[in-house]
Amino acid sequence: xxxxxxxxxxxxxxxxxxxxxxxxxxxxxxxxxxxxxxxxxxxxxxxxxxxxxxxxxxxxxxxxxxxxxxxxxxxxxxxxxxxxxxxxxxxxxxxxxxxxxxxxxxxxxxxxxxxxxxxxxxxxxxxxxxxxxxxxxxxxxxxxxxxxxxxxxxxxxxxxxxxxxxxxxxxxxxxxxxxxxxxxxxxxxxxxxxxxxxxxxxxxxxxxxxxxxxxxxxxxxxxxxxxxxxxxxxxxxxxxxxxxxxxxxxxxxxxxxxxxxxxxxxxxxxxxxxxxxxxxxxxxxxxxxxxxxx
Amino acid sequence: xxxxxxxxxxxxxxxxxxxxxxxxxxxxxxxxxxxxxxxxxxxxxxxxxxxxxxxxxxxxxxxxxxxxxxxxxxxxxxxxxxxxxxxxxxxxxxxxxxxxxxxxxxxxxxxxxxxxxxxxxxxxxxxxxxxxxxxxxxxxxxxxxxxxxxxxxxxxxxxxxxxxxxxxxxxxxxxxxxxxxxxx
Numbered sequence: 497x498x499x500x501x502x503x504x505x506x507x508x509x510x511x512x513x514x515x516x517x518x519x520x521x522x523x524x525x526x527x528x529x530x531x532x533x534x535x536x537x538x539x540x541x542x543x544x545x546x547x548x549x550x551x552x553x554x555x556x557x558x559x560x561x562x563x564x565x566x567x568x569x570x571x572x573x574x575x576x577x578x579x580x581x582x583x584x585x586x587x588x589x590x591x592x593x594x595x596x597x598x599x600x601x602x603x604x605x606x607x608x609x610x611x612x613x614x615x616x617x618x619x620x621x622x623x624x625x626x627x628x629x630x631x632x633x634x635x636x637x638x639x640x641x642x643x644x645x646x647x648x649x650x651x652x653x654x655x656x657x658x659x660x661x662x663x664x665x666x667x668x669x670x671x672x673x674x675x676x677x678x679x680x681x682x683x684x685x686x687x688x689x690x691x692x693x694x695x696x697x698x699x700x701x702x703x704x705x706x707x708x709x710x711x712x713x714x715x716x717x718x719x720x721x722x723x724x725x726x727x728x729x730x731x732x733x734x735x736x737x738x739x740x741x742x743x744x745x746x747x748x749x750x751x752x753x754x755x756x757x758x759x760x761x762x763x764x765x766x767x768x769x770x771x772x773x774x775x776x777x778x779x780x781x782x783x784x785x786x787x788x789x790x
Numbered sequence: 791x792x793x794x795x796x797x798x799x800x801x802x803x804x805x806x807x808x809x810x811x812x813x814x815x816x817x818x819x820x821x822x823x824x825x826x827x828x829x830x831x832x833x834x835x836x837x838x839x840x841x842x843x844x845x846x847x848x849x850x851x852x853x854x855x856x857x858x859x860x861x862x863x864x865x866x867x868x869x870x871x872x873x874x875x876x877x878x879x880x881x882x883x884x885x886x887x888x889x890x891x892x893x894x895x896x897x898x899x900x901x902x903x904x905x906x907x908x909x910x911x912x913x914x915x916x917x918x919x920x921x922x923x924x925x926x927x928x929x930x931x932x933x934x935x936x937x938x939x940x941x942x943x944x945x946x947x948x949x950x951x952x953x954x955x956x957x958x959x960x961x962x963x964x965x966x967x968x969x970x971x972x973x974x
Contacts (some may be wrong), residue, residue: 508886510885
């Protein structure tokens with residue numbers, strides 16, 4: 497009947513609902529960021545906004561300050577998880593991010609609450625190797641919005657916003673990717689840092705080789721160093737090997753290698769497809785865990 | 791309102807073009823009846839030209855102007871001048887749809903759509919604004935920011951980065967009352 501008014505009321509209700517689970521995060525100088533109460537006692541925010549290991553203060557929706565500690569962080573996908581005693585702050589209703597499509601209306605919410613709206617403008621295929629395409633957003637992430645929820649028109653959280661990659665690029669990490677990270681965190685008690693023990697550089701694959709090996713990708717990474725005793729060394733990788741894929745995901749540059757090595761892969765055996773001496777071979781590598789920084 | 795076209799038409803009827811010769815071209819809201827409220831930075835002199843959407847040109851006499859709040863009130867006379875409907879206090883919510891109508895960069899009656907980003911001061915201790923996630927430009931000043939029903943919630947006044955800052959209509963009403971003009 498009154499479509500615009502209904503839409504307007506729906507958007508405001510979505511902000512109100514999601515805003516109940518939103519924290520202000522004070523973990524860097526000057527500009528606070530935003531966080532979401534995702535699971536009991538666990539607040540998710542953007543990793544790049546957490547610049548200190550201690551003295552982290554969260555400001556609840558009621559304006560009350562609570563101190564928090566770092567439960568785990570995954571800089572590759574720009575997610576940090578904070579531990580906090582906040583039983584009185586409701587949990588966010590986390591939605592199914594797999595149904596999100598380009599063109600869907602979404603809202604970004606910052607501490608306050610403050611809000612902006614727009615649409616999902618693209619699914620970033622690059623991020624698909626990290627377990628879910630990132631959402632490219634056609635909306636404004638205002639200062640302090642990083643780490644806050646991306647919500648659908650029903651107020652369900654479908655991602656975590658970040659402008660960490662570039663101030664002009666507004667992205668969201670899908671809720672499914674965050675869920676997977678949190679499941680691992682709760683199972684292991686920490687977020688491990690995956691480790692192979694190789695240094696690599698990008699290489700262009702010669703046309704003849706691509707045809708011979710039926711490869712679509714134009715580049716891969718070449719191993720320039722292997723740490724003795726590392727998972728890569730144990731798995732048989734040697735200097736000069738050209739890694740074309742890892743765990744089924746094609747590797748076109750060293751960044752991709754890091755993206756594929758998700759924390760939840762630690763302890764898993766994955767197949768590294770390499771070219772050695774012009775021939776393809778598959779090596780089995782057990783993904784290791786980098787010891788914590790001392 | 792069921793569509794934006796209808797909403798835009800309804801707002802254009804109550805949005806005036808306010809021209810202070812040699813100073814600026816801005817917008818204004820036809821409210822309260824027989825008056826145009828706009829920004830003080832849009833009108834500097836004692837009179838300004840007021841153009842209605844039907845093309846009629848009227849002479850506006852500035853009867854109140856306050857630089858501190860950036861508000862000005864003009865009196866216009868003529869028959870059948872429409873008047874805006876003002877949203878009730880407390881009806882603006884973060885996330886709600888808003889539209890702005892004005893004459894940005896001289897484009898007559900341009901519509902822009904967004905949502906309320908926040909309500910409150912931009913800085914601690916500052917004045918309270920309706921902060922909207924809509925894109926404004928020069929020429930929008932003094933024009934209406936309205937809700938999805940076409941009721942005016944604020945007077946577009948300036949931009950901060952990409953945010954539009956509008957003076958809440960409750961503040962505008964206070965200014966109008968102080969000028970000795972009765973409200974409908």
